[in-house]
Amino acid sequence: MDSNGVVSWPRMPENMDAFALSPEQSQEVHVLAVDDSLVDRKVIERLLKVLACKVTAVDSGLRALQLLGLLDEQKMASETFVGLKVDLIITDYCMPGMTGYELLKKIKESSTFKETPVVIMSSENVLPRIDRCLEEGAEDFIVKPVKLSDVKRLKDYMTTKEVRGESQDREGNNYKRKLLDTSDVSPSSPPSISSSTLPSSPSVIDSPIRRLKMTSTD
Amino acid sequence: MDTNHSRRQLAAMKQSLFDQGLLDEQFIQLEELQDDANPNFVEEIVTLHYRDSSRLISSIEQALKERNLDFNKLDTLMHQFKGSSSSIGAKKVKAECNLFREYCRAGNAEGCMRSFQQLKKEHAALRKKLEAYFQVSRV
Numbered sequence: 001m002d003s004n005g006v007v008s009w010p011r012m013p014e015n016m017d018a019f020a021l022s023p024e025q026s027q028e029v030h031v032l033a034v035d036d037s038l039v040d041r042k043v044i045e046r047l048l049k050v051l052a053c054k055v056t057a058v059d060s061g062l063r064a065l066q067l068l069g070l071l072d073e074q075k076m077a078s079e080t081f082v083g084l085k086v087d088l089i090i091t092d093y094c095m096p097g098m099t100g101y102e103l104l105k106k107i108k109e110s111s112t113f114k115e116t117p118v119v120i121m122s123s124e125n126v127l128p129r130i131d132r133c134l135e136e137g138a139e140d141f142i143v144k145p146v147k148l149s150d151v152k153r154l155k156d157y158m159t160t161k162e163v164r165g166e167s168q169d170r171e172g173n174n175y176k177r178k179l180l181d182t183s184d185v186s187p188s189s190p191p192s193i194s195s196s197t198l199p200s201s202p203s204v205i206d207s208p209i210r211r212l213k214m215t216s217t218d
Numbered sequence: 219m220d221t222n223h224s225r226r227q228l229a230a231m232k233q234s235l236f237d238q239g240l241l242d243e244q245f246i247q248l249e250e251l252q253d254d255a256n257p258n259f260v261e262e263i264v265t266l267h268y269r270d271s272s273r274l275i276s277s278i279e280q281a282l283k284e285r286n287l288d289f290n291k292l293d294t295l296m297h298q299f300k301g302s303s304s305s306i307g308a309k310k311v312k313a314e315c316n317l318f319r320e321y322c323r324a325g326n327a328e329g330c331m332r333s334f335q336q337l338k339k340e341h342a343a344l345r346k347k348l349e350a351y352f353q354v355s356r357v
Contacts, residue, residue, distance in 0.1 A: 037270070037298065037301055037302055037305070038266055038270060039263060039266050039267050039270060039301075039302045039305050039306070040301065040302075040305055042262070042263055042266060043248070043263060043305055046251050046256070046259060047251065050251055094297065123297075123300065123301050123304060144301065144304060144305070145244045145247075145304050145305045145307075147244075147247050148247060148250065148251070
């Protein structure tokens with residue numbers, strides 16, 4: 001750490017401009033993607049770029065926290081990270097070291113990023129896992145492999161949020177409530193869900209938030 | 219004339235891969251992300267996948283040589299392998315991964331070894347077919 005307060009790390013991403021520190025640059029959505037799989041990082045990066053998002057992709061929760069300035073030893077230098085713009089954090093669940101869940105908790109515990117939407121991705125369709133993540137404050141849960149429609153839905157959500165501004169409470173509540181609400185079905189994401197492989201709880205079936213992949217071989 | 223011919227050949231190859239159950243919708247999803255600026259995206263991803271998965275195959279092979287199999291470790295390795303395969307739409311390989319993991323969870327060493335042999339076969343076969351596919355796509 002330099003004495004002038006600028007924190008530099010050996011492996012910062014080249015596209016630091018994505019962390020818009022000036023208002024003019026803050027138009028584009030900036031997403032921080034976390035996944036230990038190189039293939040998945042490349043795919044999510046491409047998906048987000050196709051939707052005109054700026055992306056920073058890292059391979060671990062630790063590196064994500066580092067970038068966000070949330071590692072313990074960085075907290076003293078938190079002033080340097082004021083203005084760091086991350087509109088969405090999307091993270092894999094199963095990662096060595098720190099899981100996506102643990103990363104989620106750390107983000108939600110922080111004062112700087114607790115309002116930032118965090119989305120969890122997982123190849124495993126485990127309901128208790130999904131519940132845990134949503135309870136911990138995750139905005140959404142995507143079952144892998146990630147498709148363009150998944151990412152598009154997230155982006156729509158963020159854009160809508162900006163437009164709606166202060167009605168976030170309604171929006172925020174709607175998403176969490178959707179888990180239990182059988183009647184609320186979004187027209188843009190038709191729930192093409194067959195009941196053959198579903199768990200016993202019927203209230204979960206209609207929830208578009210879950211993206212339960214009924215046709216997968218899982 | 220030539221481009222039309224190779225385009226038709228490409229379409230036929232792809233159809234065949236789907237008909238044989240080797241690829242699923244995720245492959246199409248990836249193709250749809252290609253554009254003039256990124257014309258070889260799928261091939262790049264597939265190349266990365268084979269690099270990663272080769273490493274994982276070696277690790278699994280090593281782990282299977284141990285006297286007392288560490289099923290947790292095997293399952294974790296296979297989970298990674300499966301994830302990568304799933305991301306490129308490798309349907310059959312993914313199914314073999316699931317089978318292997320079932321054997322892991324059952325603590326069935328022989329089952330693991332058998333399904334791993336099958337998995338390697340499928341993995342290699344798909345690789346060859348995709349290489350041929352990309353070769354035609356570059357014409």
